[in-house]
Amino acid sequence: MSRLLIVAFDVAESSSLAGFADALGIPFDLLLLSAGVPAPIGAEKVFLAGMPSIPVADAMAKALARFAAPYTHVAAVSSMRSKDILARTAGVLDAAMVTDAVEVLGVRKFKRPVFAGTVMATVEVAPSAILLTVRPAGFEAPEPAPNGPAENVVLDADSMAERSAVSARSGGRPDLTQAKVIVSGGRPLKDAATFERVVGGLADALGGAVGATRAAVDSGIAPNELQVGQTGKIVAPDLYIAAGISGSTQHMAGIKDSKVIVAINKDPDAPIFEAADLGLVADLYEAIPELLAKVKS
Amino acid sequence: MNILVPVKRVPDPYAKVKPLPDGSGLDTAGLKFEVNPFDEIALEEAVRLREKGLPASITAVSVGAAECEEQLRKALAMGADQAILVETSDALDSSVVAAELAALVLELGIDLVLMGKQATDDDANQVAQLLAAKLDWPQATFASAVEVADGRVVVKRETDTGEETLSMRLPAVVSADLRLNEPRYIALPGIIKARSKPLERRPRATEAVAKVRVVFYEAPPAREPGRKVSSVDELVAALKDRGVIA
Ligand SMILES: Cc1cc2nc3c(=O)[nH]c(=O)nc-3n(C[C@H](O)[C@H](O)[C@H](O)COP(=O)(O)OP(=O)(O)OC[C@H]3O[C@@H](n4cnc5c(N)ncnc54)[C@H](O)[C@@H]3O)c2cc1C
Ligand SMILES: Nc1ncnc2c1ncn2[C@@H]1O[C@H](COP(=O)(O)O)[C@@H](O)[C@H]1O
Numbered sequence: 001m002s003r004l005l006i007v008a009f010d011v012a013e014s015s016s017l018a019g020f021a022d023a024l025g026i027p028f029d030l031l032l033l034s035a036g037v038p039a040p041i042g043a044e045k046v047f048l049a050g051m052p053s054i055p056v057a058d059a060m061a062k063a064l065a066r067f068a069a070p071y072t073h074v075a076a077v078s079s080m081r082s083k084d085i086l087a088r089t090a091g092v093l094d095a096a097m098v099t100d101a102v103e104v105l106g107v108r109k110f111k112r113p114v115f116a117g118t119v120m121a122t123v124e125v126a127p128s129a130i131l132l133t134v135r136p137a138g139f140e141a142p143e144p145a146p147n148g149p150a151e152n153v154v155l156d157a158d159s160m161a162e163r164s165a166v167s168a169r170s171g172g173r174p175d176l177t178q179a180k181v182i183v184s185g186g187r188p189l190k191d192a193a194t195f196e197r198v199v200g201g202l203a204d205a206l207g208g209a210v211g212a213t214r215a216a217v218d219s220g221i222a223p224n225e226l227q228v229g230q231t232g233k234i235v236a237p238d239l240y241i242a243a244g245i246s247g248s249t250q251h252m253a254g255i256k257d258s259k260v261i262v263a264i265n266k267d268p269d270a271p272i273f274e275a276a277d278l279g280l281v282a283d284l285y286e287a288i289p290e291l292l293a294k295v296k297s
Numbered sequence: 298m299n300i301l302v303p304v305k306r307v308p309d310p311y312a313k314v315k316p317l318p319d320g321s322g323l324d325t326a327g328l329k330f331e332v333n334p335f336d337e338i339a340l341e342e343a344v345r346l347r348e349k350g351l352p353a354s355i356t357a358v359s360v361g362a363a364e365c366e367e368q369l370r371k372a373l374a375m376g377a378d379q380a381i382l383v384e385t386s387d388a389l390d391s392s393v394v395a396a397e398l399a400a401l402v403l404e405l406g407i408d409l410v411l412m413g414k415q416a417t418d419d420d421a422n423q424v425a426q427l428l429a430a431k432l433d434w435p436q437a438t439f440a441s442a443v444e445v446a447d448g449r450v451v452v453k454r455e456t457d458t459g460e461e462t463l464s465m466r467l468p469a470v471v472s473a474d475l476r477l478n479e480p481r482y483i484a485l486p487g488i489i490k491a492r493s494k495p496l497e498r499r500p501r502a503t504e505a506v507a508k509v510r511v512v513f514y515e516a517p518p519a520r521e522p523g524r525k526v527s528s529v530d531e532l533v534a535a536l537k538d539r540g541v542i543a
Contacts, residue, residue: 056463058435080457084438087423091430096508097391099421114419115314122513160435160465167459206542214475224455224476231415231475239541256520260541277523280532290529295542
């Protein structure tokens with residue numbers, strides 16, 4: 001019998017895979033690793049691990065492998081953390097690993113982007129347990145439904161690594177992967193202060209998150225966790241404003257699930273205009289202050 | 298100390314790759330192939346560790362068809378001491394590659410595997426983790442700084458929310474992210490000069506079979522074509538019209 005375990009690292013993730021579970025159409029349970037109350041998604045059973053922090057991948061994977069052994073499917077929202085941990089769990093279980101599933105075609109058949117999202121691949125999995133990281137944007141969330149009984153579980157594990165110097169730089173803005181509005185900046189933003197003033201200023205006025213290109217991150221204009229794209233965050237806001245971004249394949253890979261893409265670029269031939277719903281050919285240093293003034297009024 | 302750097306042959310990441318009309322594969326005609334950019338970064342890091350005084354022998358390995366020799370020659374030119382091609386025409390997935398790498402790691406007495414976090418063709422981001430799990434070694438993915446001293450490797454790694462540092466006893470597996478370093482440029486003469494370095498071809502060591510197979514390739518759904526607006530006022534009006542700003 002097929003059975004899915006949804007692994008939510010935190011409460012925010014607990015509702016993200018309801019649409020995926022619905023599409024897969026097999027009975028499912030929910031494992032919430034951090035402390036908190038999970039969203040009602042119609043899980044048959046809920047397991048609460050109440051972990052104060054998520055252990056290093058080797059330890060987390062060992063514990064997860066023990067817990068997930070009875071399941072045919074184990075899924076988590078795509079993130080750097082879930083890729084780190086679930087792929088290792090797949091190794092421990094000698095299970096199949098599917099990264100970034102965006103569509104369910106059958107219990108063993110999924111669609112996923114390859115080549116920075118310029119090609120979609122349909123993958124078929126041989127009979128073995130399947131671990132998946134899933135991009136929720138493509139799945140329609142069903143109506144909330146009450147979960148079955150909850151049970152506290154202990155997932156204990158020792159890591160071979162020592163973790164230190166953890167930095168989490170969140171300036172009170174919404175999380176990029178959850179945000180409804182994102183304002184992103186590229187290479188022409190000069191320096192961190194300019195980036196924060198121009199891009200951050202507009203984002204705050206719109207109640208949104210801030211993103212950046214690799215070029216901006218590499219040159220120290222923006223911190224690494226803001227990178228959007230093939231090798232950064234995959235985002236799916238209602239509104240994505242790209243300012244001073246050329247529109248490389250690698251950047252576009254991260255934003256194509258956005259509902260409305262706005263490009264502000266002074267080069268009328270920039271590739272970003274091919275993908276943007278609304279394009280404004282303008283100097284961002286003039287257009288953004290004007291836009292800011294108009295959305296504030 | 299023995300360092301293993303797995304390198305994958307991938308189509309030029311800046312080229313446009315198209316599915317074949319019948320979806321059975323990819324149109325590779327006229328495509329240039331390169332060393333996966335993240336593997337170049339991993340190799341560069343291995344070479345820099347040696348240049349900083351770590352006595353290290355660096356082996357580059359590729360699992361795949363005979364053509365991978367081209368990328369292994371590049372790896373030798375960048376500073377690998379020897380290269381191994383595990384030659385096969387079998388269908389590969391991450392688990393098969395990890396099984397082959399694990400066998401090689403044990404045979405060669407590897408202390409540190411430095412590899413890419415992700416191949417830019419399959420975008421899988423799996424092999425490092427699968428390999429570390431198989432070997433039951435500690436892992437640090439998404440590395441942005443690597444130091445080796447006193448039998449340990451200390452890795453600064455990128456996370457969803459910032460950075461953290463992991464200190465691990467060797468042996469260990471480390472996967473490289475973009476900001477670990479900028480690989481040196483190797484001109485063609487350098488690649489020719491590296492011809493004298495040893496490159497061994499050998500068959501597969503395991504019978505692992507792919508668990509995940511691609512059965513169809515297609516273009517992603519196209520977005521509705523957009524339009525240009527001529528002023529900020531028009532932009533604001535269009536955004537209000539679509540209900541994405543108040
Ligand atoms: C393996 C690999 C992975 C990668 N992963 C990612 C990734 O995850 N995310 C990512 O973003 N990139 C990634 N890249 C890099 C990517 O290829 C591009 O180099 C990068 O996205 C370019 O960033 P940019 O648009 O800021 O800079 P540029 O390409 O330099 O574009 C800057 C744009 O700003 C415009 N401009 C300049 N001044 C102004 C002004 N005053 N007002 C308005 N417009 C202005 C210019 O016309 C230009 O179009 C990756 C590359 C590789 C090889
Ligand atoms: N066929 C291969 N031969 C050698 N190394 C590989 C191969 N496939 C993947 N790798 C290594 O595994 C890393 C991650 O690849 P992937 O998990 O496929 O995204 C790559 O950056 C390489 O270092």
